Amino acid sequence: MFSGFDATVLARMQFAFTVSFHFIFPAFSIGLASYLAVLEGLWLKTGRELYLDLFRYWLKIFAVAFAMGVVSGLVMSYQFGTNWSVFSDKAGGVIGPLMAYEVLTAFFLEAGFLGVMLFGMGRVGKGLHFAATLMVALGTFISAFWILSVNSWMQTPTGYEIGPGGQFLPGPSWAAIIFNPSFPYRLVHTVIAAYLTTALAVGAVGAWHLLRDRQNAHARKMFSMAMWMAALVAPVQIFAGDAHGLNTLEHQPAKVMAMEGHYQSHPHGAPLYLFGIPDDRTQTLRYAIAIPKASSLILKHDPDAPLAGLDTIAPDKRPPVWIVFWSFRVMVGLGFAMLGLGLWSLLARARKKLYDWPWLHRAALVMGPSGFVAVIAGWVTTEVGRQPYTVYGLLTTAQSRSPIAAPAVAASLLAFILVYCAVFGIGVWYILKLMNQGAHPHETGPEQDERAPIRSAGITPGPHQHAAIEDMGEDSGAGAVT
Amino acid sequence: MMVNFDLATVWAFIIAFAVLMYVVMDGFDLGIGILFPFYRPGTERDQAMNAIAPVWDGNETWLVLGGGGLFAAFPLAYAIVLPATYPLMIAMLLGLVFRGVAFEFRWRDPRHQRFWDRAFFAGSLVAAMAQGMTLGALLQGVHVEGRAYAGGWLDWLSPYSLLTGAGVVVGYALLGACWLAIKVEGDAQTRAFRHARAAALATLLAMAAVSLATPFLGQQYFARWFHMPLLIALAPVPVATVSVAVLLWRALGRREEWPPFLYALALFGLGAIGLGVSMWPYVVPQSVTIWQAAAPERSQVFMLIGVGLVMPLILAYTGWAYWVFRGKVGEHGYH
Numbered sequence: 001m002f003s004g005f006d007a008t009v010l011a012r013m014q015f016a017f018t019v020s021f022h023f024i025f026p027a028f029s030i031g032l033a034s035y036l037a038v039l040e041g042l043w044l045k046t047g048r049e050l051y052l053d054l055f056r057y058w059l060k061i062f063a064v065a066f067a068m069g070v071v072s073g074l075v076m077s078y079q080f081g082t083n084w085s086v087f088s089d090k091a092g093g094v095i096g097p098l099m100a101y102e103v104l105t106a107f108f109l110e111a112g113f114l115g116v117m118l119f120g121m122g123r124v125g126k127g128l129h130f131a132a133t134l135m136v137a138l139g140t141f142i143s144a145f146w147i148l149s150v151n152s153w154m155q156t157p158t159g160y161e162i163g164p165g166g167q168f169l170p171g172p173s174w175a176a177i178i179f180n181p182s183f184p185y186r187l188v189h190t191v192i193a194a195y196l197t198t199a200l201a202v203g204a205v206g207a208w209h210l211l212r213d214r215q216n217a218h219a220r221k222m223f224s225m226a227m228w229m230a231a232l233v234a235p236v237q238i239f240a241g242d243a244h245g246l247n248t249l250e251h252q253p254a255k256v257m258a259m260e261g262h263y264q265s266h267p268h269g270a271p272l273y274l275f276g277i278p279d280d281r282t283q284t285l286r287y288a289i290a291i292p293k294a295s296s297l298i299l300k301h302d303p304d305a306p307l308a309g310l311d312t313i314a315p316d317k318r319p320p321v322w323i324v325f326w327s328f329r330v331m332v333g334l335g336f337a338m339l340g341l342g343l344w345s346l347l348a349r350a351r352k353k354l355y356d357w358p359w360l361h362r363a364a365l366v367m368g369p370s371g372f373v374a375v376i377a378g379w380v381t382t383e384v385g386r387q388p389y390t391v392y393g394l395l396t397t398a399q400s401r402s403p404i405a406a407p408a409v410a411a412s413l414l415a416f417i418l419v420y421c422a423v424f425g426i427g428v429w430y431i432l433k434l435m436n437q438g439a440h441p442h443e444t445g446p447e448q449d450e451r452a453p454i455r456s457a458g459i460t461p462g463p464h465q466h467a468a469i470e471d472m473g474e475d476s477g478a479g480a481v482t
Numbered sequence: 483m484m485v486n487f488d489l490a491t492v493w494a495f496i497i498a499f500a501v502l503m504y505v506v507m508d509g510f511d512l513g514i515g516i517l518f519p520f521y522r523p524g525t526e527r528d529q530a531m532n533a534i535a536p537v538w539d540g541n542e543t544w545l546v547l548g549g550g551g552l553f554a555a556f557p558l559a560y561a562i563v564l565p566a567t568y569p570l571m572i573a574m575l576l577g578l579v580f581r582g583v584a585f586e587f588r589w590r591d592p593r594h595q596r597f598w599d600r601a602f603f604a605g606s607l608v609a610a611m612a613q614g615m616t617l618g619a620l621l622q623g624v625h626v627e628g629r630a631y632a633g634g635w636l637d638w639l640s641p642y643s644l645l646t647g648a649g650v651v652v653g654y655a656l657l658g659a660c661w662l663a664i665k666v667e668g669d670a671q672t673r674a675f676r677h678a679r680a681a682a683l684a685t686l687l688a689m690a691a692v693s694l695a696t697p698f699l700g701q702q703y704f705a706r707w708f709h710m711p712l713l714i715a716l717a718p719v720p721v722a723t724v725s726v727a728v729l730l731w732r733a734l735g736r737r738e739e740w741p742p743f744l745y746a747l748a749l750f751g752l753g754a755i756g757l758g759v760s761m762w763p764y765v766v767p768q769s770v771t772i773w774q775a776a777a778p779e780r781s782q783v784f785m786l787i788g789v790g791l792v793m794p795l796i797l798a799y800t801g802w803a804y805w806v807f808r809g810k811v812g813e814h815g816y817h
Binding site for chain 1 (some may be wrong): 535536537539540542543546547548549553554555557558560561562563564565566569571572575576578579580582583585586587590593629630631632637648693777778780781784785788789791793796799800802803806807
């Protein structure tokens with residue numbers, strides 16, 4: 001199946017596949033953990049059952065998403081060694097400690113308090129339970145902090161020394177490594193993206209239930225909260241993205257050239273290509289639709305400013321333009337669509353039609369998955385755009401990989417594809433089923449779900465429910481998965 | 483065998499501590515997965531799941547610390563060991579995927595609960611077997627040239643690694659059965675004691691077989707263990723192991739609740755001491771020492787500060803989480 005590829009390409013495909021699949025879950029759980037903390041906080045403050053219902057409802061979805069994030073994340077922490085052992089040997093002294101700090105300060109925090117958050121409501125006081133929720137939310141943020149610092153260091157390495165064996169060694173200041181030039185921009189852009197992604201998913205669930213019943217109080221509340229988030233955060237995200245782009249222009253100009261489709265240099269102001277088919281072989285952008293000088297205006301704040309193109313970069317140091325050009329456009333296009341949705345919701349609010357405008361609800365429903373798509377497109381842009389390097393400008397991807405032969409990498413890639421698509425596909429299906437059910441008054445938590453009565457937290461279901469579960473267990477029979 | 487407490491040594495002990503924490507903590511919840519087919523569908527399986535549901539994620543985090551810590555403190559060892567055991571690592575990770583999602587999925591889809599129960603069992607078994615075989619593959623030595631693994635794809639597969647794999651599987655089953663005996667009552671508990679006895683017997687046999695086979699794997703192990711002053715210093719290890727085994731057996735017969743689990747932990751601790759004696763000072767046995775593999779001093783110091791500050795907190799809130807979910811799991815969740 002993968003016989004035409006060499007081991008480096010296969011290892012890259014494996015990393016791209018496992019990390020893309022993985023990132024879907026944290027992108028959701030970073031935002032959802034904070035949303036849950038807000039819901040629980042509002043419940044404690046106002047005492048309104050509605051917030052508790054929403055909290056319990058989203059907690060069930062969080063539990064499923066988080067479990068998938070944990071197991072797919074575990075794969076990532078070993079992926080550096082299995083397929084990229086030379087990179088690990090060379091860069092381990094610098095990025096290893098940052099990842100160790102992620103485990104110590106984030107993973108343990110999330111995992112330690114997750115059990116109490118999911119199952120502990122009947123076993124600890126309300127304040128303590130809220131503290132556990134806050135710790136989980138804080139853990140997801142700290143995790144993002146460290147791993148984005150690692151990624152940013154690989155994009156814009158600073159604060160290192162080179163050892164005698166070509167190893168990267170930490171310099172005197174860890175702050176120079178952690179707070180490398182692209183890190184603040186990447187952190188802000190990624191964390192906002194996670195919040196926006198979650199808001200759009202929550203908004204879509206609210207919209208789906210409003211389309212069924214406009215009076216649904218739970219759907220109204222989640223839709224309203226989500227649309228506030230979209231309206232307020234989407235413009236901030238566009239500014240953050242712009243700042244991140246300028247930072248990339250400064251440190252990784254070749255990536256921006258690929259994003260813009262600038263094969264040629266433009267000494268007198270570069271056009272902004274809205275559309276085009278990049279052709280790396282002839283180094284031309286075909287069927288281009290351009291706004292003259294707009295790229296210089298955006299990137300240099302001067303329509304006549306010169307912008308260098310990929311013709312100034314050695315051919316073997318250029319990233320593949322086609323992927324970067326299009327993934328960037330997908331991300332930006334969706335970003336503006338999110339802004340449009342947010343503005344629409346403000347208009348609806350002003351006209352007091354937020355809950356009575358089916359087309360708005362349909363649009364929010366369609367935009368539900370857009371955050372995930374935009375997040376993946378953004379990562380594709382930044383990761384493919386920094387090729388052919390793992391440590392930018394210093395260590396190439398081809399030099400980084402393990403001495404593992406292509407068939408072994410291909411076999412494991414195939415195994416990951418099969419298992420991930422099956423297992424996480426089913427998990428996403430379960431999440432969609434939960435979303436379809438919607439939140440109800442007197443919502444049960446994960447510990448007392450009507451389908452899973454025998455969990456913790458001192459809830460005592462009647463014996464008939466109990467028997468029902470056993471019956472279902474008997475019915476399912478051998479290998480009954482569909 | 484001299485131990486100077488320099489940075490690399492301190493880090494070797496930290497990694498060993500993380501791995502041992504992982505082995506005993508995820509060990510009991512993987513063990514419950516390994517024994518899952520022996521539990522009756524319905525209440526008994528739900529109870530077994532509930533006995534570990536609130537803590538499994540924290541337990542598994544120690545594996546990330548073990549792997550991540552190795553990467554950070556001994557990057558060369560990480561860069562050699564993972565390619566050397568590539569298929570085992572992939573199998574372990576995929577096994578952990580199946581069992582990890584089963585915790586949530588089996589409640590989400592009652593019609594396919596049996597399927598996820600099987601996934602929970604198979605994933606736990608594969609992960610445990612792969613971990614045990616990795617241990618064996620390391621002890622028997624890996625072929626290193628320069629700074630890289632230079633062996634074949636299947637070097638890790640040998641009768642010895644199959645033996646260590648089976649040893650870890652039955653050892654985890656022992657921990658799981660002993661943990662379950664603490665958490666459940668009545669019939670389920672009686673069965674847990676029975677499972678624990680069978681697993682204890684198998685674990686002791688496996689420990690004996692591994693202990694007998696290891697000195698003959700390589701000259702170093704033999705010289706290490708059967709060298710005169712050390713032989714006397716080390717004599718308490720096998721003696722203690724036999725004593726703990728006897729105590730474990732008696733405690734299980736008397737249906738005591740906590741002591742069997744503690745004795746099982748002691749067995750793992752003694753096994754770890756034995757391993758440490760055999761391996762020291764190598765991090766990749768017989769080829770790379772901890773000093774050769776050590777990360778730069780600045781890296782190790784920076785992380786040591788983090789471990790010193792954060793590890794007490796981790797142990798405190800992990801302990802608190804266990805305390806919150808203390809007591810019998812009961813037929814209807816925690817009482």
